[in-house]
Amino acid sequence: MPRENNTSINRRKFIAQVATAAGSAVVLASPFAGFAAGFSAGTMPVQERITVGQIMDLFIKQAPGAPFSNTVDTLKSGSRDVVVTGIVTTMFATVEVIRKAIALNANFIIAHEPTFYNHTDETAWLEKDDVYRYKAALLKKHNIVVWRNHDYIHGVKPDGVRKGLVDQLGWQRFEDSNHVIYNLSPAMTLKALIGNLKQKLNIEAVRYIGDPEQQCKKVLLLPGAYGGKNQIQSIGNTQPDVLVCGEVSEWETAEYVRDARAAGKQLSLIVLGHIVSEEPGSEFMAKWLQEKFPAIKTTHIPTGSSLSFL
Amino acid sequence: MPRENNTSINRRKFIAQVATAAGSAVVLASPFAGFAAGFSAGTMPVQERITVGQIMDLFIKQAPGAPFSNTVDTLKSGSRDVVVTGIVTTMFATVEVIRKAIALNANFIIAHEPTFYNHTDETAWLEKDDVYRYKAALLKKHNIVVWRNHDYIHGVKPDGVRKGLVDQLGWQRFEDSNHVIYNLSPAMTLKALIGNLKQKLNIEAVRYIGDPEQQCKKVLLLPGAYGGKNQIQSIGNTQPDVLVCGEVSEWETAEYVRDARAAGKQLSLIVLGHIVSEEPGSEFMAKWLQEKFPAIKTTHIPTGSSLSFL
Numbered sequence: 001m002p003r004e005n006n007t008s009i010n011r012r013k014f015i016a017q018v019a020t021a022a023g024s025a026v027v028l029a030s031p032f033a034g035f036a037a038g039f040s041a042g043t044m045p046v047q048e049r050i051t052v053g054q055i056m057d058l059f060i061k062q063a064p065g066a067p068f069s070n071t072v073d074t075l076k077s078g079s080r081d082v083v084v085t086g087i088v089t090t091m092f093a094t095v096e097v098i099r100k101a102i103a104l105n106a107n108f109i110i111a112h113e114p115t116f117y118n119h120t121d122e123t124a125w126l127e128k129d130d131v132y133r134y135k136a137a138l139l140k141k142h143n144i145v146v147w148r149n150h151d152y153i154h155g156v157k158p159d160g161v162r163k164g165l166v167d168q169l170g171w172q173r174f175e176d177s178n179h180v181i182y183n184l185s186p187a188m189t190l191k192a193l194i195g196n197l198k199q200k201l202n203i204e205a206v207r208y209i210g211d212p213e214q215q216c217k218k219v220l221l222l223p224g225a226y227g228g229k230n231q232i233q234s235i236g237n238t239q240p241d242v243l244v245c246g247e248v249s250e251w252e253t254a255e256y257v258r259d260a261r262a263a264g265k266q267l268s269l270i271v272l273g274h275i276v277s278e279e280p281g282s283e284f285m286a287k288w289l290q291e292k293f294p295a296i297k298t299t300h301i302p303t304g305s306s307l308s309f310l
Numbered sequence: 311m312p313r314e315n316n317t318s319i320n321r322r323k324f325i326a327q328v329a330t331a332a333g334s335a336v337v338l339a340s341p342f343a344g345f346a347a348g349f350s351a352g353t354m355p356v357q358e359r360i361t362v363g364q365i366m367d368l369f370i371k372q373a374p375g376a377p378f379s380n381t382v383d384t385l386k387s388g389s390r391d392v393v394v395t396g397i398v399t400t401m402f403a404t405v406e407v408i409r410k411a412i413a414l415n416a417n418f419i420i421a422h423e424p425t426f427y428n429h430t431d432e433t434a435w436l437e438k439d440d441v442y443r444y445k446a447a448l449l450k451k452h453n454i455v456v457w458r459n460h461d462y463i464h465g466v467k468p469d470g471v472r473k474g475l476v477d478q479l480g481w482q483r484f485e486d487s488n489h490v491i492y493n494l495s496p497a498m499t500l501k502a503l504i505g506n507l508k509q510k511l512n513i514e515a516v517r518y519i520g521d522p523e524q525q526c527k528k529v530l531l532l533p534g535a536y537g538g539k540n541q542i543q544s545i546g547n548t549q550p551d552v553l554v555c556g557e558v559s560e561w562e563t564a565e566y567v568r569d570a571r572a573a574g575k576q577l578s579l580i581v582l583g584h585i586v587s588e589e590p591g592s593e594f595m596a597k598w599l600q601e602k603f604p605a606i607k608t609t610h611i612p613t614g615s616s617l618s619f620l
Contacts, residue, residue, distance in 0.1 A: 092565055094565065095572035095573055096568075113565075114561055117566045125543070128546070129542070130573075131569050131570045131575070135569055135573070191620070207617040207619055208617065208618055208619075208620055212620070225560070228428060229435060232427055232436075233435070250535070250616065251424055251429070252427050254616040255404065256427045256441060257616070258405075258406075259405045259445055262404065262405035262406050262409075263441055263444040263445070269617075271617065306560065307517040307579075308519065309517055310501070310504050310522070
């Protein structure tokens with residue numbers, strides 16, 4: 001049973017109870033409200049009784065212009081007031097990741113991408129879908145909170161996903177002042193660059209356009225699915241040797257690069273895969289949490305690419 | 311110089327002149343208007359003086375509900391009134407395809423997908439882009455007309471792209487009455503199915519999710535980029551063993567399939583590539599043109615996949 005360790009107003013705000021594994025986490029509407037609910041046996045030290053909302057707010061306020069009036073960074077499951085027992089950072093709150101979070105007794109998943117298979121996580125169209133129902137029920141049963149941290153982690157300075165990726169690549173020293181171009185020194189062939197990226201990011205295979213022997217010095221790095229128009233305009237603005245990105249639509253950037261080459265330009269394209277290109281952002285997020293909330297166990301669980309090659 | 315072979319009103323409608331290679335095709339506003347314009351030396355037989363608009367209209371009227379009030383099937387270059395010297399059908403009017411069309415003296419390209427790297431072929435944002443300018447100038451210089459035939463070829467019964475693909479796969483006998491499910495007989499492993507598709511469609515590699523040894527009998531076949539919501543709803547409605555499609559967004563269908571498998575479903579995914587999955591539709595279109603306009607030389611030029619694997 002929990003007990004109240006301190007009655008000062010200031011500390012009362014942080015007093016909450018650990019939810020039982022099967023029951024709902026209960027909000028402390030008043031410092032004493034919790035006593036009416038059922039509790040698990042363990043009590044966290046006062047300093048560690050941190051809610052989802054407190055963690056979200058601390059991260060969000062770092063982003064210039066925050067809070068954003070129009071954002072996909074909403075809770076996909078659970079509520080702000082749940083007291084956090086542990087955190088998992090990941091690219092996608094997949095069913096597998098949720099199970100691992102449960103095994104870790106972590107009730108807060110911070111995912112970079114949608115939970116329910118569309119950008120805005122609309123679910124009305126999925127109400128009768130058995131996969132959606134299975135996942136939603138799993139989250140509910142285990143009181144797992146899922147927060148998408150997409151717009152904010154891209155909005156902080158520097159962009160947290162980019163920082164995670166560039167750190168993993170060891171490319172900090174190549175970064176141009178525009179923060180999207182990396183001037184490799186020495187230059188390397190497209191084939192060598194692909195090998196380098198695959199090794200550093202643990203990628204099975206990439207898709208590419210270009211001459212494997214072409215020298216690449218000026219790299220435009222746009223992780224994730226930046227959008228065809230954005231990718232093409234960035235190419236136009238920076239005139240790189242190669243665009244390295246996460247995901248493309250075949251009828252947009254890929255065709256632009258093909259035409260650019262036919263028109264005589266030395267432009268190549270490497271499509272890493274969306275997940276592998278942004279997974280380091282979840283590692284960045286885990287480090288931030290470990291620094292800001294050292295008493296809460298945070299685990300980065302790589303989602304890994306969904307797609308294999310054959 | 312051309313001459314008027316026949317003065318009957320009926321045939322006059324089809325009288326037009328072949329444009330010179332460098333000049334503009336001239337509209338026959340009246341049967342005699344053409345005489346005031348400059349002509350090339352050669353004259354096509356009267357029956358062959360067919361305009362772009364006549365070809366478009368004959369195809370379009372086959373689609374139930376045509377003409378569509380909201381369609382991307384517009385001219386991307388040139389005009390309806392240009393007299394056709396030859397036709398190229400293809401997935402994309404790439405710079406390479408345009409050059410091949412010029413070499414074939416074909417001034418009409420019927421492409422399935424956009425010409426200018428976005429679904430609606432908006433070009434205002436590309437006005438200063440050197441790749442766009444190169445391509446637009448190439449089309450203009452050689453008086454090439456480009457028509458996108460996307461909504462209409464999908465709109466005819468049966469869907470022309472699907473028919474082309476299913477013919478190439480030899481799967482007609484497997485087709486369910488809903489026209490999206492193919493019940494393979496005998497069933498084959500996912501690995502064998504992938505090998506079969508690669509061989510029949512001449513594909514270098516595919517991306518997939520699933521157990522290569524899983525038996526696949528019920529195939530949901532959705533060529534092209536059908537959209538995440540449509541793909542997922544089709545899976546829900548048909549409960550296939552495997553979805554075979556052209557293109558996915560990683561955060562939509564791929565994650566749905568991954569979660570479905572984690573939830574215990576026997577569902578796999580094969581992503582063929584957008585272009586290779588719909589290229590047979592351009593072959594279908596070429597056959598239709600050869601049948602309806604036998605006097606006009608029609609050539610199907612496969613665009614081929616833009617992306618290679620490494």
